[in-house]
Amino acid sequence: MRIPETLRPEVDRLLAVHAAKRTGAVPAKAERKDAVTAPEHLIEGITVLPPIDAIALMENYRRNHRRFDVVHLDPVYESNDAAGRQRFARKTIELIHAAAKISDHILCWGFPASLGLLVDRWPRNWRMEGWVTWHFQNAPTRARGWRAAQNACLHLVSENAKIHPENFYSDSQLDLAESGRLAFKPGPPNVVVSPMISGFALRSESVGFRGGQKPVAVIEHVLKMCLPTSGGHALDPTCGAGTTGIAARNLNAYATLSDRSTAALRTTQKRLLQSAPT
Template identity: 40%
Template sequence: MLDPWYNKGVGGVRADYIEYITSILEELAEISDHIYLWGFPEVLARFVERIPRSHQLTAWLTWYYKNNPSVIRGWRSAQNACLHLSTPSSKLYPEHFLNSAQLELKAKGKLRYMPGPTSVIESPLLVGFVGRKEQTGHPAQKPQAVYEPLIKMSTKQGDLVFDPMCGSGTTGAVCRLMGRNAVLADISDEYVEIVRKRLMISPENA
């Protein structure tokens, strides 16, 4: 899971931002069958031509939120995008999204097609009173509901997910709920402390 900083704030401003993130993508491609790269659409579009050779574009995902409180005059931003990149031999698990009736049909060999989840995930931004219990104070925290389908689609129980710019640790929280393992990192001590508290990890084990 790669949700980079927005080239401002913690992480600073880099003139070579696109090249830097591309180099991280290349390294992730060596260790992971699936990569999810997050960003605003206009930034993410630049990576479509920079996909590591070992991987292909499996899906362009959109996170759609209606509750952005922006007061800028004009269009109110309501989307974040995510490139799902994967190797040709990697496994996808659309069956993880079947309900009990569909699972029953599948067991009887009567499921005629596998209805996967939609590539647009609608979930509100964690602002104000929305998702109060989930909010950690991290300025760019993603809702767990947004990461859940991604992890469900590309992993099974016991698999390992790496998030090198984990922010508030959403990947870790979702992995814990879903019985996956996670390795998390962040450049900010303040955010690592947020993760530690959120996941109740003692300082000596962080």
């Protein structure tokens, strides 16, 4: 049974509350003190759920046959050393396998060296559609030697996935595609150049989130390959500062956001309310 888009926020709310009760993911004391107590359909198409573990949430969606066009994962990166990379890999492989049961597209961020440990460890009949690099030139450095200037995103797809390069076409290319005269179908660049949110760079986007807040344009770039031209639904169970919600809204798509952190969800709610169209 296909759920109408107008009912999805309420369905997501009920499923998340059910999952939280089953897993005990939201302690009663935390709920009383400072948790996000009432999931809100904050702006059209964007739903923020209560604090819940990402695996528990995705497993609950699987049991209830709920699917999304894309699952966006931006887990804690851990330290960029051998031990930290191994911790990241163990945790993230579990997230990827859970996401693969509810979507045909998975986007997963991390340090390039950490993401490298995930190669060929994704589910059977899945493949890597792209390795997207976010290149920034304003990374602060306190050490001599090479300066970190990139982050990476794996785009994984199932054998049934439909990708959407048409979202990157120019108007003239769209006209040619519609008339069947687009001989060469270009793909988007797999390198996104954008400054990181630091100091005066993209200051208007900064919400003071200590968790590696990414620019909206960077998240839009990767989501566009996974979502139809209009509509579609993204799930971000590690939403942090809620950038996926802003990006999805800009792309006329729906988004469901959650996180284990109550502080992150407070930031997300505040940000979405402040950026809601008037």
